[in-house]
Amino acid sequence: MEQNVSQERLKVISPVVRELEIEIQPEEVKKEYEKVVNNYVARIKLPGFRRGHAPREMVARMFAAEIKETILDNLVPEYLKGELESVGVIPVNVPTVKLLDFDLEKGIRFQVTFEVWPAIDLPASYLENKVKEEEVKIEEKEIEEVLKNLQANAAEYLPVNDRPVAKDDYVVIEIQAKDLEARKFMPADKVVVLAGHPENESQLNEALIGLRQGEEKTFLVEYPSDYAQKKFAGKKIEYRIKVMEIKEKKLPEINDELARTIDQVSGLEELKEKIRQDMLKHRQQEIADKALNEFLEKLASDINLSLPDSLVKEEEQAIIRRQFKEDDWSKMPVELRQKVEEQARKQAEKNLKNHFLLRKIIEKEGLKVSEEEYAEDLKKIAEERNIPLNRLKSALDQEEREEEWKLNLLLQKGIDFLKEKVIIK
Secondary structure, three states: OOOOOOHHHEEEEOOOOEEEEEEOHHHHHHHHHHHHHHHHHHHHHOOOOOOOOOHHHHHHHHHHHHHHHHHHHHHHHHHHHHHHOOOOOOOOOOOOOEEEEEOOOOEEEEEEEOOOOOOOOOOOOOOHOOOOOOOOOOOHHHHHHHHHHHHHHHEEEEEEEEOOOOOOEEEEEEEEEOOOOOOEEOOOOEEEEEOOOOOHHHHHHHHHOOOOOOOOOEEEEEEOOOOOOOOOOOOOOEEEEEEEEEEEEOOEEEEEEEEOOOOOOHHHHHHHHHHHHHHHHHHHHHHHHHHHHHHHHHHHHHHHOOOHHHHHHHHHHHHHHHOOHHHHHHHHHHHHHHHHHHHHHHHHHHHHHHHHHHHHHHHHHOOOOOOHHHHHHHHHHHHHOOOHHHHHHHHHHHOOOHHHHHHHHHHHHHHHHHHHHHHEO
């Protein structure tokens, strides 16, 4: 296949948009035309002719539009790929193809428009833009808050029968609903309810508080017509509840004994120190990430970095999909969706700029991940996850994720390099 395009035909429309005009020589088009027409003659059955015996001129005339489309489908992708390679350009999106001319005697001319990553040069002094890292402080009240959460997680719920239901009790109830309009009872169920929880129907909380074990009560709920559960929407439902069991929340004391049940420590003071160190490490990571983002944002601004719109839209949609289920998103008011999309777009631009600049810095500084570093990381992860190293290697190989894993290691290496070079502690 003769490549008939030169670097001069590659037009720069913007920092991220390119346009390319491509020609396919007449002899190549005629050769493909003969092949396609022969294929149509072989498989088309026309009235009065056996399959494969219809006159060639008749087939070519009757199926001219289809034959032309097939020729374009066969030749355009092949030539486009070859000529993109010849000019050394890699599109980041599917090129848009516009047919300019199709003639068996003159050949095919078509034009493609596509987006690319911008071609940039990092300033020689880019590492001189230092950023100051905030001081990390862990307050005592923050440690106390963590301890309270650990205490709550260690709470026991003990059966009680000498008092009525109180707020925050776990209550086993039998509940049965009745549609008042249809005069129809629904099946009775046994459920566990946290008394007074804000997500309960307010009528349920009111009816439940103060009931003793074995006691019953009825209450009415009038559901709005747009209620999420369609079987209740717009209906008056009467509920009968019966208390089967009451369990009260009992918090353990925050002391040495609790500390030893939570972690492998000698007592409460050692647990507090461990919490402090964990919080300190996490906070330092957050602050370092914030400082690094500040550095990359400044760098992107200094070099006036543009982004391919198709990638921004793709990342924007990915952010939205991570935050919302499809059902919830479709039910969201248009105004709110627009606000979310604006925020997601800003985050998408920031994510892509950071990623692109990090890759450029890695390239400029010649950072690499050696096979030894890769093997060491796999070993470390296998130990942390308590899985055999061979099983992890096999899984990565089967899922073809080895290159992705190495890329993530390389990106982390780039992040560590920048933190060391540009962050002032």
